[in-house]
Amino acid sequence: MGEGLPPSVYAAFKRTAEAHPQNSFLCVPSRPDRAYAPDGLELSYGAVALIVDDLVTRYRSAGYGLGHRVGLLLEMRPEFLFHYLALNALGCGIVPINPDYRHDEMLYQMQHSEADLVVGVPHRVDDLNAMARDRSEKPLPVFDCTALPEVFPAPQIRAASGSIGHDTECTLLYTSGTTGRPKGCILTNFYALTAGACYRDLGGLLTVRPGEDRFYNPLPLFHMNHAMVTASCAMLTANCLILTERFSPTRWWQEVAQTRATIIHYLGIVPPLLLNQPVTTDEKQHRVRFGLGAGVEPQLHKTFEDRFGFPLVEVWGMTETGRIFSDCHEPREIDTRAFGRPQPGFEAMVAGADGKELPRGQEGELLVRHSAADPRRGFFSGYLKNDKATAEAWAGGWFHTGDVVRQSDSGMLYFVDRMxxxxxxxxxxxxxxxxxxxxxxxxxxxxxxxxxxxxxxxxxxxxxxxxxxxxxxxxxxxxxxxxxxxxxxxxxxxxxxxxxxxxxxxxxxxxxxxxxxxxxxxxxxxxxxxxxxxxxxxxx
Structure with missing residues (x-):
């Protein structure tokens, strides 16, 4: 995992666009009440490459490059991927903004990240401008993604010198902590590519078919599951991303059937709400091979699979880890909360309060790492401006997840709860x-x-x-x-x-x-x- 990867996310995309220009990359299902693409949209890798490269030219001409960050409040629109890839090509980091954020939340995020510019959806531009006026340390230009200027304003600080590679910052994702302000997780190109390669290589029931699969992921693009794991996997395998708004049980099967999705992603809330929907013809006309997610209740797992005709495969991951564990090989333990076994390059230990490994069968905190020789390889690079929190998270050379799990004699890990x-x-x-x-x-x-x-x-x-x-x-x-x-x-x-x-x-x-x-x-x-x-x- 991680070997032979291109130097950046943009390089991975460009390689696929050149090799498979006609393959579909982005799909938007039709929705008449939506402000953009009401009839739906499907864009090939070749078509997206032209849009992205135009943006690369415009950002480059304004002086954007290594060390700069750009805030993106672009919801689930294709524009998110356009700007993400263009900025990545220049070595700029993106700062995805949760579209549900209010003034103070956006202000904190843009102050803390020291973003140089923000691109947003039309109906939030006024909110972004109000936020930008309150950011005191430096001006923060705001632009409507549907009405970009011919020339972007130059950033106040010149781009850093150097080459773009695996260690270049790709994304700054903010975690939704339960206490205090969210922490900004610094994610590099290597993190994003490794996350995608992990998904690509899981195998078993989660075997991804290059050039044939279409991912329906209702999780937002400011979440690692979609932007880092799924999008990177799609680019590495010449597959298609389906961009839908947040989960809706009434639209789900219609959109899954319409977009010809072959892979769906879910959270624990999805299965019970779908099971509680009346039977429809759409739910029988899908092409889904498997679902990937976390949190399906064991009592509902088999019921869901029997009704809808495909396996739900439980996985585990965090923003900080990038990689995921998965219970993707038969026989699965769907009547439990099993989520997979440790593997080379993603080791795990169940530890007590003293940080020492517990005997099998006892509940303790899940600690993870790449390996003893290189614990942090492929993980997040740290919490922005918070070295103390980073060091605490990596105490003892393992990343402390805050999840309580237990491990069987076979090595299988079972989720118990958050600590x-x-x-x-x-x-x-x-x-x-x-x-x-x-x-x-x-x-x-x-x-x-x-x-x-x-x-x-x-x-x-x-x-x-x-x-x-x-x-x-x-x-x-x-x-x-x-x-x-x-x-x-x-x-x-x-x-x-x-x-x-x-x-x-x-x-x-x-x-x-x-x-x-x-x-x-x-x-x-x-x-x-x-x-x-x-x-x-x-x-x-």
Whole structure:
């Protein structure tokens, strides 16, 4: 993995464009209510190469090059790839901006990254200009991606000298931390290319066919899964990227069938919502060979595969790692949370609080590295302007993921939970994910988030926040049924002591629930009107 890779992402794209100019590179499904390409769009590698090279000329003539960064608020539009590749050709880093960001979030990101210019979608240009006016250290030109100037303004600082290669910064991706400001992960060309090569080479059920596959990935382009892993893999294999807006269960099968997708990507929220949709002809007319993702509930895994006719392959990865583990070889363990085994070039260890390896079968933190000789090879280069956090993450020569896992005697790794999602109740460590999986399997539950509520006697108590499926009313009787559902299936202490019905749960752009935003800072969740208290029923 990583051997024989071209020097940059642009070089990989250009090599494919020259060898396979007629192959489809970008596809946008039709959608009449969309502001751009309402009838859909399909662009070949050759056609995109002409657009990209025109942008290269324009950026180069303005003086952009090594050391510069450009913010991109381009949602899921093809323009994101146009500017990404053009800037990469010159050695510039891109700073993808979450389109859901508000003023202060964008301001922090553009200040921290010291971006030299921003390109955005038309309906956010005013917001970007307002943000740019508040950035005090230097001017920040903002441009509408549909109305670019003939000549870009020159950056204030000249480009650095040197050649573009594997170590050149490619992307600065900001993680959505649960405390403090997001950290900027510096990702190089080698990181991006290695991520794509890892996907390309997984094999088994995840065998990618050069020039034949079409990736339908609803995850945003400011996420490593799409921009780094999937896009790089597509370019390395002369395959097509399908660009759709964020996941929609009602549009999913129509778009998958229309775009002739052969590979889909998913998050845990996708399978239950698709299973809850009525049967349609589109769901039977797809060409999908496999789905790649993380977080499918074990209780739903086989049900999904039986209904829709293709395997969902669980993987694990992080922005910092680039590479992914995968449970892609039969026999898979779909009734568990298995996500793969360590491999050469992506080693793993399950460690205790002291950083030492635990015996097989015990739960501990997942630590990963490339190898003992070169632990950080292909990983992120560090957190921008935060050497302390980088050093802490790499304590002991392993990257500390913050995920609790266990490993079997066969080497298989099983996800347990994020360390911060462990509830400490009367000395018992309870994984929120286990309770969420149990509740998610109930027909009345559309979404669920389990978190720790304060408890004066037990330290913490289990609290479940539940969004109901349409047609189900938030009644005391249903709350009682859901408590009994968990109590009958889990150890008594894992059942929710508190249960609250909510209209919705806050999510990130990648549809991950933001548990820290369910309640306001300082709010006691136990005081919410309508909450149900089942603590007295939690007995052996």
């Amino acid at each position: 911060k999602n462990i509830i400490r109740r009367s000395g018992e460590n309870i994984a929120a994910a286990e309770i969420e999986a149990c509740l998610q399997a109930h027909d009345a539950v559309a979404q669920v988030a389990v978190l720790a509520a304060p408890d004066e006697l037990r330290e913490e108590e289990v609290m479940a926040c539940i969004v109901l499926m349409d047609g189900h009313a938030a009644t005391a009787d249903l709350a009682d049924q859901l408590f009994a559902w968990c109590f009958d299936r889990l150890a008594y202490f894992k059942a929710p002591g508190w249960l609250l019905f909510v209209d919705s749960l806050p999510t990130t752009g990648t549809q991950k629930v933001q548990k820290t935003q369910i309640f306001k800072a300082g709010e006691d969740p136990r005081q919410r009107p309508g909450i149900y208290d089942f603590r007295a029923r939690k007995k052996r």
